[in-house]
Amino acid sequence: MKNQAYRMALLFDFYGDTLTERQKEFYDLYYNEDLSLSEIAENYGISRQGVRDVIVRAEAALTELEDKTGIIRRFHVMQDQLSGLLTDVDAIAQRNAQLYQDNEIETLTGRIHSVLEKLKQE
Numbered sequence: 001m002k003n004q005a006y007r008m009a010l011l012f013d014f015y016g017d018t019l020t021e022r023q024k025e026f027y028d029l030y031y032n033e034d035l036s037l038s039e040i041a042e043n044y045g046i047s048r049q050g051v052r053d054v055i056v057r058a059e060a061a062l063t064e065l066e067d068k069t070g071i072i073r074r075f076h077v078m079q080d081q082l083s084g085l086l087t088d089v090d091a092i093a094q095r096n097a098q099l100y101q102d103n104e105i106e107t108l109t110g111r112i113h114s115v116l117e118k119l120k121q122e
Helices: 002-018 021-032 037-044 048-069 071-100 103-121
Strands: none
Touching: 002 021, 002 048, 002 071, 021 037, 021 048, 037 048, 048 071, 071 103
């Protein structure tokens, strides 16, 4: 269940702006605010099935976008690659500190590390 909720949150974060206002609202209430279909239906004066239909259509639209674009999949690959690069640049900096004490290498690895950390945060 946690994986499904995480996946739905990612889909919403990446593609939520493509949904209608009503789809965004119901999707957010259901997945992020953890309201039940019945609670949403009661608040909006519609049937539980009506709420479910809106959410199912939103899920389908978001899933279709990810299937076509693969942005989230590529995002995860990029995050893994950035982690690997951070590990590598830290190893280079450590080797430099142990063997060479080259100030230029220390400066360069520090700058590379900073850029990689910023990219990882985005």
